[in-house]
Amino acid sequence: MAWTPSSHPISVSSKQRHRSKPTKLQIHMLSRKRYDEDVRKGMELLNLKLYLENRSIIEENDKLRKKDSLLHQENLALMSELQSKFPQLDRFATTLLLLLQKH
Template sequence: MRETWFEHEMPNRESKTSTFEMGLVLRRRRLLKEQKEMEMRNLKLFVENQSIIRENEALKKKALLLHHENNALFALLHPKYSPVSTSLLQ
């Protein structure tokens, strides 16, 4: 049996539909994978940020103690020039 011209040129609809659907499935999988990777990256950055904040607070406390110690030592060495506490750290 010979195909007519319109049967020969008609695309296979099932093939195109399943190819289209497969493309959607693959796109969805890729997007979900990227979303999970982004969430993991965000979580890691959040944890790192919290660590930096804690370290910064500890360094501020240490700087304040050193500032007070410096003022006390200066007052011992130079009693008449003893500074009034004008620290920006307080």
């Protein structure tokens, strides 16, 4: 077997050592990449949290709209009932009568 500089144990280990040691730039780039991934994951988590909160608000809003609609229909029915019982009263007087009955 012929001797070559690349087959010498010292030169091989120094090349391997040199190749495996990351530079400051490589370390910085890896750190930056990890930081960017952490920020992205954090933003995705925050986005999901805000999305779920938004969905909850929308659902609550829908429930309140339905309740409002039912109360409005009930109010119209009561107004109609009062106007049929007291045809001489105008709309303002009927509304006032309704408010006084509630208190």
